[in-house]
Amino acid sequence: MSSRSTAERLRDGGERVTRQRLDVWEALERIGRQVSAQDLYDELRRRHPRIGRATVYRTLEALVAVGVARRFELDGHVSAYVACRPQHHHHLACHRCGRVEEIDEGYVAPVAARVAADRGFRIDDARLDFYGTCARCAAG
Amino acid sequence: MSSRSTAERLRDGGERVTRQRLDVWEALERIGRQVSAQDLYDELRRRHPRIGRATVYRTLEALVAVGVARRFELDGHVSAYVACRPQHHHHLACHRCGRVEEIDEGYVAPVAARVAADRGFRIDDARLDFYGTCARCAAG
DNA sequence: TCCCATAACGAGACTGAGTATCAGATAGGG
DNA sequence: CCCTATCTGATACTCAGTCTCGTTATGGGA
Ligand SMILES: [Zn+2]
Ligand SMILES: [Zn+2]
Ligand SMILES: [Zn+2]
Ligand SMILES: [Zn+2]
Numbered sequence: 001m002s003s004r005s006t007a008e009r010l011r012d013g014g015e016r017v018t019r020q021r022l023d024v025w026e027a028l029e030r031i032g033r034q035v036s037a038q039d040l041y042d043e044l045r046r047r048h049p050r051i052g053r054a055t056v057y058r059t060l061e062a063l064v065a066v067g068v069a070r071r072f073e074l075d076g077h078v079s080a081y082v083a084c085r086p087q088h089h090h091h092l093a094c095h096r097c098g099r100v101e102e103i104d105e106g107y108v109a110p111v112a113a114r115v116a117a118d119r120g121f122r123i124d125d126a127r128l129d130f131y132g133t134c135a136r137c138a139a140g
Numbered sequence: 141m142s143s144r145s146t147a148e149r150l151r152d153g154g155e156r157v158t159r160q161r162l163d164v165w166e167a168l169e170r171i172g173r174q175v176s177a178q179d180l181y182d183e184l185r186r187r188h189p190r191i192g193r194a195t196v197y198r199t200l201e202a203l204v205a206v207g208v209a210r211r212f213e214l215d216g217h218v219s220a221y222v223a224c225r226p227q228h229h230h231h232l233a234c235h236r237c238g239r240v241e242e243i244d245e246g247y248v249a250p251v252a253a254r255v256a257a258d259r260g261f262r263i264d265d266a267r268l269d270f271y272g273t274c275a276r277c278a279a280g
Numbered sequence: 281t282c283c284c285a286t287a288a289c290g291a292g293a294c295t296g297a298g299t300a301t302c303a304g305a306t307a308g309g310g
Numbered sequence: 311c312c313c314t315a316t317c318t319g320a321t322a323c324t325c326a327g328t329c330t331c332g333t334t335a336t337g338g339g340a
Contacts, residue, residue, distance in 0.1 A: 016287060016336055038326070052290035057327060059288095073213045077298065078326075092261050103255060111247050112270065119241065120275035121232050129267045130252060135260035156307055156316060178297070192319035197298065217327070218297075 006068050009086060013066040023048055024059040025068065025083070033098040034072050034080040072129075089127055094134035103128065146208050149226065153206040163188055164199040165208065165223070173238040174212050174220040212269075229267055234274035243268065 006025045007017045015021075027044050028035070035043075041056040060081050063069035067086035072093075074080045082091075082100050090103035108128050116123050146165045147157045155161075167184050168175070175183075181196040200221050203209035207226035212233070214220045222231075222240050230243035248268050256263050 123272040132263040
């Protein structure tokens, strides 16, 4: 169950597991696409009217830190978050419907290795994001 | 000369060429690394005390729009800008010294083609960014 | 199970990046 | 040179994100 794996991830990262953090995670996963922190906060308050604004923001960063969510940048300088496989960093985002698909690490690793070798760079992190129109939106 | 090419780029994009826009471009290029809009504004006011805050922000977006600069996201949810070859989108950023090197499109295009074919995605734009330590910082 | 140190929560104040407004200035085509 | 659409800059404003601090609750240890 995904909420259990998130709880374990939090514990492994030295973070406490709280009701609120699981609520945030559940909402993020249920939405299933990229969403701004503010919109997620509004959504959460419908089911959990007492949840705090700061808690949502803090929790989203915690989820990113333990690797089950990822922060994006939207147009207009606003952050958005998406539930995400741990350690996964590469995405295919449809800017029509907002759906985010994941890209396997295998596509990227060889490029990183070549760049590191060619430029003498020690690479700690990589981000590869493609933007376009998903198959479903292109059809419909 | 690079400022002339920037002027041409602005004109080609239907944007006017003003003294302030060239000043912003010149400062951005002289700095030669990623810089926040606020820091660039502070820097610009030393030489051009009457330049307006909004002008700097607007101009940076205009430079991005015509393809001679690129917007980054720094930690802490702050945008940073860097002078950039037109249409160039891929970078190698040293998080020790802030230097940004460019990555040739040739590294990325084959990956984009494979992803598009495998997933039925029509790709409009791609971002590939590597973060790590540059050769100079690793040595020193 | 109970305790308790410590981390997380929540209400609300605060910060500051970024934007809107608008009167005045200016680029640039005719 | 003129005219007008665009740009500038001073200022006010918005609102995403953070901080504070008193309260609550987790989770490890007795
Ligand atoms: Zn992912
Ligand atoms: Zn779509
Ligand atoms: Zn570049
Ligand atoms: Zn460096």
